[in-house]
Amino acid sequence: LPFDIMTIKRDKRALVFVNPAGGAGKAYRLVMEHVAGIWSEAEFNYHIVITEYAGHAREYVKTIELNEWSGIILASGDGLIYEVINGLFNRKDWQEALTLPIGHLPCGSGNAFITNIIRHSKQPIETSMEKFLVQSAILIATHQVIPFDMAVIDTCDGQRIFSFLSIAWGIMADVDYESEKYRFLGETRFTVEAVKRILRPRIYNGYIDYLPYDVTDDTVQTNQITSNTTTNGLSEHLLPLNEPISIDPTTSKWRRIDGPFAHVLITSKAALSKGSISTPQSTLTDGYLTLQFIRIHGSIRLNLAKAFTKLSDGKHFNYDFVEWMPIRAFRIVPSETNGNMMIDGEKVPYGPIQGEVLPSIARCMGK
Ligand code: ADP
Ligand code: MG
Numbered sequence: 001l002p003f004d005i006m007t008i009k010r011d012k013r014a015l016v017f018v019n020p021a022g023g024a025g026k027a028y029r030l031v032m033e034h035v036a037g038i039w040s041e042a043e044f045n046y047h048i049v050i051t052e053y054a055g056h057a058r059e060y061v062k063t064i065e066l067n068e069w070s071g072i073i074l075a076s077g078d079g080l081i082y083e084v085i086n087g088l089f090n091r092k093d094w095q096e097a098l099t100l101p102i103g104h105l106p107c108g109s110g111n112a113f114i115t116n117i118i119r120h121s122k123q124p125i126e127t128s129m130e131k132f133l134v135q136s137a138i139l140i141a142t143h144q145v146i147p148f149d150m151a152v153i154d155t156c157d158g159q160r161i162f163s164f165l166s167i168a169w170g171i172m173a174d175v176d177y178e179s180e181k182y183r184f185l186g187e188t189r190f191t192v193e194a195v196k197r198i199l200r201p202r203i204y205n206g207y208i209d210y211l212p213y214d215v216t217d218d219t220v221q222t223n224q225i226t227s228n229t230t231t232n233g234l235s236e237h238l239l240p241l242n243e244p245i246s247i248d249p250t251t252s253k254w255r256r257i258d259g260p261f262a263h264v265l266i267t268s269k270a271a272l273s274k275g276s277i278s279t280p281q282s283t284l285t286d287g288y289l290t291l292q293f294i295r296i297h298g299s300i301r302l303n304l305a306k307a308f309t310k311l312s313d314g315k316h317f318n319y320d321f322v323e324w325m326p327i328r329a330f331r332i333v334p335s336e337t338n339g340n341m342m343i344d345g346e347k348v349p350y351g352p353i354q355g356e357v358l359p360s361i362a363r364c365m366g367k
Contacts, residue, residue: 006145008101008365012070013045014140017057017084019076019107020050024184027107031075034130035105035137042141046073051080058087066093071101071365073140077108078165082344085150085362089162089231101145103365105136106274109186110345112165115271117366120146120284125274132274144367147360148284149268152234153343154241156351160231164362165344166278167266167355169332170204170293171197171304173340177347187273198304203260203296206334209245211237211254213288213326213357235356237329245331259335262304263294266330268357270314279324280314287359292317292324329356 008014018028028050039046051057061072061084072088074080081104088097104114106129114136118125121139126132151163168176171194179193239245246252267290270282279290294303303321310316317324331354334341339350 006101006363008044008143008145009070010043010045010143012068013047014071014073014103015061015064015069016046016048016073016075016105017060017080018048018050019057019074019080022076022080022107024186027075030107030130030133031105034133035075038134038137038141042138042143044141044143045070051076055083058083061087061097062091066096066100069100071103071145073103073105073365074113075105075107077106078110078112078345079108081113081164082346085164086162094231095227095229098362101363101365103136103140105140106132109183109189110273111187112269112271112273113364115274116148116269116284117146117364119270121367139367140365142367144365145363146284146366147363149287150358150361151266151268151289151355152231152238152358153348153353153355154238155341155343155348155353156241157349158241159348161343161348162231162358163268163343163355165267165269166272166342167330167332167353168342169264169334169339169353170261171201171263172265172272173342174202176342176345177340187275190273190276194308198301198308201262201300201304203262204264204334204339205260205336206332207259208257208264208291208293209247209254209331209333210257210291210325210327211329211356213328214253234358235329238331238354238356241331241352241354257293260296261293262296262300263292263307264332265293266291266327266355276311277314278311280317284364285360286326287357288326288328289330289355289357290324291327291330292322294321295323297321327357330354 175193179189182189267279272278307316333352
């Protein structure tokens with residue numbers, strides 16, 4: 001079916017996971033108070049499962065009977081979405097599993113997924129958390145489904161994981177990880193930690209290899225996926241992580257950027273959280289990843305402060321010292337052995353990491 005006429009099946013129920021740890025512990029009450037009425041009015045059918053531990057939703061979706069459900073909704077932050085999507089990719093029938101649309105009710109400290117979906121629907125995002133939740137519930141109740149891009153990632157410990165949002169190295173990774181202790185502050189935790197890190201900036205040594213995105217390149221990933229492609233066969237352009245990539249311009253399209261860096265971020269979406277637009281030109285299905293970075297030159301404190309204050313509307317891309325480009329694949333090779341590397345806000349082992357865009361591979365509830 002073409003995506004533009006896909007809708008959520010009304011005769012089935014959506015599986016809703018509520019993270020009791022999310023939304024300062026109020027997720028279940030928020031859903032009952034602000035969402036249940038809208039969904040009953042719209043005849044949107046659902047079944048609630050309250051997660052009992054971190055990793056519960058990931059385990060749960062590994063064994064669900066796909067035909068029983070119209071989709072999966074996460075009443076949580078982005079952490080639970082990451083869990084569920086990776087759970088679906090780890091099924092043998094991952095291709096069919098990924099046809100289940102994913103919905104998001106914002107109940108966490110980072111709510112980037114629904115922010116990007118609402119952005120796609122061209123509505124302004126509600127400022128209060130309650131109205132934001134209602135806005136998301138209404139969007140889900142329209143029963144509509146749209147595709148979105150993801151990235152396949154290989155980490156240095158040999159894992160293959162799937163990212164719907166971001167790969168962060170440098171200041172963003174440090175801010176994301178080190179702000180965990182301020183979780184009770186909600187989204188403000190990122191600001192508090194960012195200010196600390198801007199005042200005491202770190203330098204990240206290493207290099208980034210990347211394959212530029214070229215619209216005329218017809219080796220678009222999804223065209224090659226057949227019904228028996230395993231997730232190991234999902235990348236078109238990645239070598240094993242221990243094999244060097246040729247950057248010889250006469251034989252290879254890969255290029256290299258040498259550090260040191262202050263900021264390195266690769267995204268498949270525009271918004272990193274409700275209050276920030278890290279990648280202003282990005283859409284749900286642009287078919288590429290956006291690499292952005294700040295190198296060490298000039299006054300690094302001043303540059304970081306300038307970039308950070310413009311992050312709310314994506315205007316940091318107007319500064320010359322913020323370099324960015326659309327890419328199809330990348331490999332980051334840090335020189336140091338210790339540090340933070342974050343995928344979708346989750347810490348992964350530090351070391352070389354690589355990835356490639358998976359255009360329109362998954363579906364979400366939105367319009
Ligand atoms: P936030 O945006 O605040 O990070 P998330 O929904 O991302 O909120 O949740 C944070 C983490 O909580 C996730 O990594 C998830 O695995 C974990 N989690 C889910 N259910 C539970 C639970 N019942 N108890 C503790 N942690 C949980
Ligand atoms: Mg999270």
